[in-house]
Amino acid sequence: MQQINKTVSFTAGGLILLFVALAALFTEPFGSRVSEMQAFVVGNFGWFYVLVVAGFLLFVLWLFFSPYGAIKLGHDDDEPEFSYPSWFAMLFSAGMGIGLLFYGVAEPMLHFSNPRVGEAGTPDAAREAMNLAFLHWGLHAWAIYIVVGLSLGYFAYRQDLPLTIRSALYPLLGDRIRGWPGHVVDIIAIFGTLFGIATSLGLGVMQINAGFAYLGLLDVGLSQQIVLIAVITVVATASAASGVGRGIRRLSELNMLAGVLLLAFVFLLGPTVFLLSTLVESIGRYLWTLPYTSFRTLPYAGAEWQASWTMFYWGWWISWAPFVGMFIARVSRGRTIREFIGGVLFAPVALTMLWFIVFGETAIHMEMFEGGGMAAAVADSVPTALFVMLDRLPLSTITSAIATLMVVTFFVTSADSGAMVIDIIGSGGDQDPPIATRIFWALLSGVVAAVLLLVGGLQALQTAAVTTALPFALVMVLMCVGLVLSLRSERKVDPGRRTARVTAGTPAPAAETADDGDWRQGLAAMLGRRSGQAAVPPGAGAARRNVARFIADDVVPALRDVAEELERNGRVVEIDASSFSAGIAVLRNGQEEFSYAIRARAYHPMSFAFSGIEKDDEPWQTRAEVILRGGLHKQLPQERMNRRAIRHDFVREYGKWVGW
Structure with a gap:
């Protein structure tokens, strides 16, 4: 077992603790600064987010069709450790988390009832609502994950470098990745990952609170949410400390099964034919408008809408990229680059689209054709959107309890697994890092989530994702450059050497x-x-x-x-x-x-x-x-x-x- 990289871990941990202390001591001033920071980042760098995220999608598509697609993430005689069904299921589990449960109903309904342009509640508003949901959760999100996962898998398994972010910059930095340049890269990755996880935990606890309130177990309030964060973070930390990873894994498997069953339940008992029709039309509209929406910056309409939606998502996905990227890299050794991109880009996106159609379009159908009420309920409380929709279907108490339990489980596994990824980065790529530091990062994730709720709620969560992702977006651009340089060098190597x-x-x-x-x-x-x-x-x-x-x-x-x-x-x-x-x-x-x-x-x-x-x-x-x-x-x-x-x-x- 390696020792932790004290420079990376102590610097990143110290700066995050400083953030926590300042936010706790100066809550109101800190909250106002958070709003100013979001406006500054989006106003001055919104174009950069749009450009680089569109560039990541074009980059992975180019790699997919290029001759480099035949190169393996590993040595030439390495074979995949997982069958295609198992691999696809794990990719889905990596993407199906708290976010889908939180926004599956809420986002389409919010766009439908408060459209960016046009009249609310119309068929055009419904079409645009689903198009925006597909944009924010579709190909762009998984292209971001692919850039990090592909770079980690290639340099770790084919070039035999440590499984950490700095290794992807070896073609640019050389041996300097072991010095301060490499330390800075890993510190940025830890910042982005921790605040991305904290954002998800904050959203999750808001929905857990709403679910318990629907079941009559707990009132909705900030103090209740802080208590829930504390309790569930302790559970996640106990998991990290006790090494009960196998039990958590089984719980995750059951959680994914519950998600599939909930999806099938709503599909079969909801407006099934309507859902199938909207699925076909929405996919066509998404693909048709993709070139324009990929580069849309809205310079004539102001940055407020962009800050709350597209910029937030691009920042959230980028901050999550080290976590999800490392996960998909670890389960993809032995795959070719073409297999990796094809599987990661298309399989989870297809399931995500199905999720939004089933939950989002069911809610829109209820609003348009079944007496309404959904739009007002979502506007009143975004975290309750899922439960309000389930309440209109049979067995609502059971399905709401299952949904709440799913969010709790995703909370625990995200905190546990996220702490593991941060610990690996902070230990220089050691995949068996010290338990003590893993406990520290698990606790810190919960603390940061609680602090963000205190200083500004949902807006603070969005700001944290957008702001901390900015420097890591620059790192990802360099990762693309380093990957291309290394792939070009493959042509100089005799293919018969292995x-x-x-x-x-x-x-x-x-x-x-x-x-x-x-x-x-x-x-x-x-x-x-x-x-x-x-x-x-x-x-x-x-x-x-x-x-x-x-x-x-x-x-x-x-x-x-x-x-x-x-x-x-x-x-x-x-x-x-x-x-x-x-x-x-x-x-x-x-x-x-x-x-x-x-x-x-x-x-x-x-x-x-x-x-x-x-x-x-x-x-x-x-x-x-x-x-x-x-x-x-x-x-x-x-x-x-x-x-x-x-x-x-x-x-x-x-x-x-x-x-x-």
Whole structure:
């Protein structure tokens, strides 16, 4: 275990504690200064936020379509630890948090009842309301996360640098990342992360208070919210101190399941056909207007609306980027850049859009066609918006209780996991930092959230997000530059340095008897079965060794047999093999005619809580895939996972490709 970086941790912690002390001693003057600060940042740097966030989206789209997309976040023979379903679920869990529960109903209704332009309560206002919600929660937000997550994953897993923000600037700073320039970068990242988490905690406790009030358990008030912050922060701190990460992870899994069930409940019992119609239209409108809205600064209308909405969101996402970026980097090792961007950019965005359609459009439908009342309720109290909408549906007491419990759980896991990320940054990338400092950051997150509520409520939360994100936005621009510089250097490296080349005449790594005996044992080990009985589930190391054994003992010999036969028939053949995959390319007249590869993977089971991701106390799973020319994939059935069957499968697919 490494020691903490005292320069980074003490400086960041000391400055944040100074902020807390000044806010507590001079609450009213501090509150007025907060308002002035927000006006200054938005008035002078609003254009910069709009420009850089639009630039981040263009940057990740360019990377997705560029040749760099084939580069892995890891070494060339690294394979992903999570299957696609598990990976997508974890990406959704990273984005589905307190914010969606707080704003899922409130934001569309606020835009609908108080539109930026035009008349309130009209169909045009409803369309624009959902378009703005999609803008604020859609592609731009996840592009911000991708910039940080991609940089962290690339430099940590491919360049073997520490998993911390400063590593992404190595191409620009060199060894100076270990000195004061690197310290400053990490301090800025800690500031942004802590205030971003505090913003979420502040929003969350306002909604928890509203939920308890709806259930008749607690009145709404600032003192009640401070007490709730104290109680739930203590729970999160106890989680950090006791190491009950696995229990919190299970709670997170149940929380996500509850969210999906709540979504399905509202969709089925709400105006289902109306929701499907608005989903199709809203997606089309969002994509059609995206180029304009991405660069909209509203210079002729003043900055007030922009400060409360777009600027707040861009600042919030940027301040959250170190937290979410590190999470998605840790669960994405072994993915290619194209896989990473495609998965992170599109899967969570699709689910987020569905969430806003189901909750927001249900509320709008109630306002327009079911007697109204929603707009007035949301205007009266934004945190109660979700509960007012659920009250109009059956089983409202049960669904409101579930929603309140979800917010509580997100509060605990956000404080716990956020403290973990800050601690990793403050420990120079050590992924097992000291528990004592993790407790400190968890407590400090709750304290800052309480202070922000004291000095200005929702406006103070928005100001904290917008202001602290500004310096980290500059760091993110440098991260993009550093990533491009390092990716360009990939072209200067021999691609064969990590991949073994096997020619057709190379002796087979395994004997021919693998067709009848040895391959069965290797297969049984890979699948975790022997003699019809369940074996002890392997950990990461054992699973990967079984995968490598299967490739060496079964796949490579089968491809060698095929290559010898093809060469006798006038084809030129190349075989590429690494620890976890092997493939054959058939050349005809100097051009590739067909390719066939088998990739075996070891997957970690699904997990959600940040602190429990890399534990080896649960079984790993393995499977094999066939990759054909053109990128077509298919899973290799169990009965075809042997040397003889691989030969027959190759002939079958080759015949389909060339029309034999």
